[in-house]
Amino acid sequence: MVFTIAHGLGHVLLHKDIRKSDKISSVQYRTNNWQIGSKPYEEQEADVFAAQFINA
């Protein structure tokens, strides 16, 4: 729960400058790659942010 919130906060803070068109392609990338088990770079960044946020 806390991790999920921190993860979402990471997206807002880290990816707020991403343009709308890029977000759409990012979602498509995510959908296409979820099956092969590799997280999109955005998700990895948000996960790292969340881990650091919780441990801070």
Ligand SMILES: [Zn+2]
């Ligand atoms: Zn995410």
